[in-house]
Amino acid sequence: MLSRVLNAFLTRLVAPPSPVDVEEQQLQALLQHLRRSSRTELGRKYRVHEVRSIADYQARVPVHHPDDLAPLWKREGEGEVGLTVPERLELFAASTGTTGSPKRLPVPRSFLAANRRREAQVLAEFIRANPGTRLLTKKTLAVTGGTDLGALPGGARLGTISGWMSVQTPWLLRRNLVPDRGTIDCHDWEEKKRRTAEQIRGLEVGILLALPPAAVDFLHTLRRAWPQGEYTAFVRNLEVLCLSGVKYRLYREELADLLGRPPPVAELYSASEGIFGWYFSSEEDAGLHLLHDSIFFELVDLDEYHRGNLGRRHLLTQAKPGRRYAVVVTPGNGALSYLIGDVLECASLSPMRFKLVGRTTMSLNLVGEKVSIDAIEASVGRLSVELGTSFGEFLVAPNLRAGTPGYLWVFEEHPALRSMGHEQLAGRLDEHLRGCAIGYEFYKEQLARSEVVLADRAALRTWLARRSADTCHAKVPRIVDREEAVAELLAAVRPGR
Numbered sequence: 001m002l003s004r005v006l007n008a009f010l011t012r013l014v015a016p017p018s019p020v021d022v023e024e025q026q027l028q029a030l031l032q033h034l035r036r037s038s039r040t041e042l043g044r045k046y047r048v049h050e051v052r053s054i055a056d057y058q059a060r061v062p063v064h065h066p067d068d069l070a071p072l073w074k075r076e077g078e079g080e081v082g083l084t085v086p087e088r089l090e091l092f093a094a095s096t097g098t099t100g101s102p103k104r105l106p107v108p109r110s111f112l113a114a115n116r117r118r119e120a121q122v123l124a125e126f127i128r129a130n131p132g133t134r135l136l137t138k139k140t141l142a143v144t145g146g147t148d149l150g151a152l153p154g155g156a157r158l159g160t161i162s163g164w165m166s167v168q169t170p171w172l173l174r175r176n177l178v179p180d181r182g183t184i185d186c187h188d189w190e191e192k193k194r195r196t197a198e199q200i201r202g203l204e205v206g207i208l209l210a211l212p213p214a215a216v217d218f219l220h221t222l223r224r225a226w227p228q229g230e231y232t233a234f235v236r237n238l239e240v241l242c243l244s245g246v247k248y249r250l251y252r253e254e255l256a257d258l259l260g261r262p263p264p265v266a267e268l269y270s271a272s273e274g275i276f277g278w279y280f281s282s283e284e285d286a287g288l289h290l291l292h293d294s295i296f297f298e299l300v301d302l303d304e305y306h307r308g309n310l311g312r313r314h315l316l317t318q319a320k321p322g323r324r325y326a327v328v329v330t331p332g333n334g335a336l337s338y339l340i341g342d343v344l345e346c347a348s349l350s351p352m353r354f355k356l357v358g359r360t361t362m363s364l365n366l367v368g369e370k371v372s373i374d375a376i377e378a379s380v381g382r383l384s385v386e387l388g389t390s391f392g393e394f395l396v397a398p399n400l401r402a403g404t405p406g407y408l409w410v411f412e413e414h415p416a417l418r419s420m421g422h423e424q425l426a427g428r429l430d431e432h433l434r435g436c437a438i439g440y441e442f443y444k445e446q447l448a449r450s451e452v453v454l455a456d457r458a459a460l461r462t463w464l465a466r467r468s469a470d471t472c473h474a475k476v477p478r479i480v481d482r483e484e485a486v487a488e489l490l491a492a493v494r495p496g497r
Contacts, residue, residue, distance in 0.1 A: 006136040007127045010172060014117075014124035022292050022352060023317050027054055030296040033332050036110070039086040042072060042336060054315065063300070063310040063328055063337050066103055077104055079154025084334030093161040094149055094442075095272035104158065105272050111333045112168045118275040118291050120170045125289075126240060126266055129280065135239055138206030140173040142166035143196065143214045148185040161272045162245070166209055178203065189445040193221045201226075206239045212248040212255070213367040213405050213446060215241055219258040220403060235259045244268035244275075245368045249483075251400075269356055271340055274331045277354070287353030288344075292316055294332070299325035302343060305360060313337070319346035319354075326360050362479050366398055366405040367446040369439035373478045379432040386428065387416045393460060397480045397489060399451055406448030407433075408486075410493060412457050426450040455493035463492035 034051055037043035046060045072083040073092075081088045084106060091107040127133055145160025147167060152158055163184060169177065179199040186192040196218070208215055223231050241248075241255070241263055248255070248265055255263040265281035269288050276295055277288040290297065298313040305326040313328060327342045329335075341360050347353040359365075363372045376396055384390050392412030399408035409429055411417055417425055430450050434441040480486055 003134045003137045006172060007131065007133065010120065010136070011124050011127055014120050016125065016128070023054075023315060025293045026296055026315060029292070029294050030054065030057060030330060033296060033330050033336075036086060036332075037084075037334065037336060039082065040334065041083045042069075042334065046336070048336070058298070058313055058337075061337050063298075063313070063339055064335065065339050069335055069338070070103065073104055073106060076106055077152035077154055077156060089154075089156050091164060092152055092156050092158050093164060093272045094158055095161070103272065104152065105161075106334055107161070107164055108333060111274065111331075112164060114294060114332050115165055115275055116168060116170050118294060119165070119173075121291065122266060122268065122275075122278045123170065123173070125278075126280065129282075130239070133206075133239055135206040136172050137176075138204045138237065138239070139176045139178050139200065140169070140207045140209065141178055141196070141200060141205045142169075142184060143193075143208065143210040143218050144184065146185040146187065147181075161270075161274075162209075162211070165275075169209075173207065178205070193218055197222055197225060200234075201230075204237045205234065206237065207242055208238060208240075209242045211245040211368055212243050212251040215243065216251050216254050216258065217404060217446065219255075223258065232260070238264075240264050240266050242266045242268065244270045245365075254400075254403075271342070273329060273333060273335065273338065273340055276327075276329065276331075287347035287355045290316065290352065290354055292352070296330040298328040298330075298337060299344070300328060302326055302360075310339075316352060317349070319349065321346050321348055324357060364396060364398065364407065364479055364481060366400075366407075367443045369437065369443040369447070371433065371437040371440050375433065375437035375440070376478055378436040379429060382432040382436070383428055386432075387420070389414075389416045391417065392457065395478055395480055395489075397486045399448065404446070404448040407450045409450055409452045410455050410460070410489065411452065412460060413454050417452075417454055422452045422454075426452045453490075453493055459493045463489050 031051070034043065034048045038049035043049070048057070048060070051057045051060065069084065076083050076089050077092060085108045087108060089106045089108065093105045093107050095103040095105055127135070144162035144166045147157070147159035147163040149158040149160070166177070166184060167181060179196045183192060183195045183199065186195060210218065219235070222234065226234070235258065238259065243265055244267065248267055252263060263281065267279055267281070268275055269277035274295065275291065277290040279286070279288050297316050299316070299319055300310055300313055302324040304312060314325065319325065322345070324343055324345045326339065327344050328337050328339050330337055342356060343358040343360060344354040345357045347355050361372050363370045380391070380394060391414050394409065394411045397408045397410065399406045409426070426449060429452070434444060480489060
């Protein structure tokens, strides 16, 4: 009875987004953000208080890269007020940075409130699709980042956006949130899993909030630690996995094995800049619902982006099915026309759906670490200096076979590498990568140690020939993250294994 009452309350409170007049909704979302921005140094720079239309806004405000706003965020972290948001900031989110360097992004209280409304919108849509759900009377389990990563010079607290969002989730979920705040903020991953497992024992958990690899690791921990009957009852009660940060497709089969059924997933398209969209696993192939009534989106054709032309920004309604675009957002955290580093492909305009298909800067992102090609090449460069020699071709792929995700490095055979030995070589690569990619250092506890394969040059060339129509001009990619390509690569360089 209580479930039906709460379900009816939420679905009446949160209306579904209107599929009509998307452009008007986008204008209203933009103007709402600009009203706050007009009281800031950034907003005054572009005289946003005079903006009355999207065309007027785009004529005044350019696309901003993270490095453009980093100096303002740094000053706000030191205690200055009114630079990108009008109020004094109490919270910042640590981000490893899809587009390059790590970031410390402001998290205004109003921004958290807006994210709560977006979460409530996704939850209401889930209830509409599953009217008999008991989610709102079960526990909500957060296996997320923490909110206690220290303080900035101005006194603001630093945490992860997943941590802030879990403790600030809509009240209907927050009242049943587990584990406690101290456990959410625990820095030791093994201890965090142990304490969480203790606190949820015997409880009905309906939602699991996590990155896909964290969900996999935690469920493996429970299956090993609990009696089979107890574990089976726990996963049977789970109604939805609310996953974000990393594409869950890589983990779908393992999650299905852990749950004993296809994983019921609500995947949030989110970043440190907020929640941008969502889809349910039952409609995965259709694409994302973008939250166009609260986030202002602009799209830069990917070909134009790679030519360095950011001047022509398309609206959602101007996207062409099948085309790919770099995503620019004005999300309500103080940033204006901010390039977040994601690439969306327009799946359809009626209904409006987009697919997240990659990054503007190619990266590996297994647990949220977002390690770029530049960091990978810099790591190998350091190893080359250390050994006093240069190598042939190399690449990196996800290694998911051991349960805990890690990196699989493939190098062409080289005497200096073989003399070092696989284990020592893997250790040195991990050490150099931690020095070149803050995301790798930040998430190292959730990543397995790297594995190294030394491949015959002919084997690498054979694999490359099978995937390229023009082998004369084909380059060995530095990152290979498609499952089928990784499987073909391993078959080529590890025959019979």
